[in-house]
Amino acid sequence: MNVAISVLSGGEAHRLVPQLSALLQDAVDSGASIGFLPPLALAEAKQYWMSVAEEVDAGRRTLLIAQRHTEDAILGTVQLDLATKPNALHRAEVAKMLVHTQARRQGIARQLMLAMEEKARELGRTTLVLDTRHGDTAEPLYQSLQFNLVGLIPAYVKNVAGQLEATAVYYKLLSPAGEVHG
DSSP states (O other), rough: OEEEEEEEEEEHHHHHHHHHHHHHHHHHTTOOOOSSSSSHHHHHHHHHHHHHHHHHHSSSSEEEEEEEETTTOEEEEEEEEESSSGGGGGGEEEEEEEEEETTSSSSSHHHHOOOHHHHHTTTTTTTTEEEETTTTTTTTHHHHHTTEEEEEEEEEEEEETOOOOHHHHHHHEEOOOOOOOO
């Protein structure tokens, strides 16, 4: 599916909090391991997105969204949590890669991830890290995008049944913006 990928300002994120909250609730309620447990209250989802908008305003986070060209509905999001320490300005953490359940398996996550990588390069971020629940449906995507598995941390995340599961930690080194490898 061809979608429009946009990088949001903090103000745009604030304006879209209701749609972003609905997307987050959909992801959590469908079992996504993204730091919340179902059922996710609307107030908690809104509070989360307001804090993201503030981080975007402060320049500490970048938020990308995917939408169909003909609709306003947000189909997916991904974030870059930008390291701010002087010795870490080359790295960022990929966070909250979400695609609405009705839009999954259509290439939206891949498009978001590729746009996020390009934005990371623009920002001078060449080392990306992420973690995901081991065995999650997103793992094959990350692997296909050449993210490298560092290892597993056992008993790291709690699932909806209250059991502890392992998380998989990945990294990817990007070529700097403008650099071409052949």
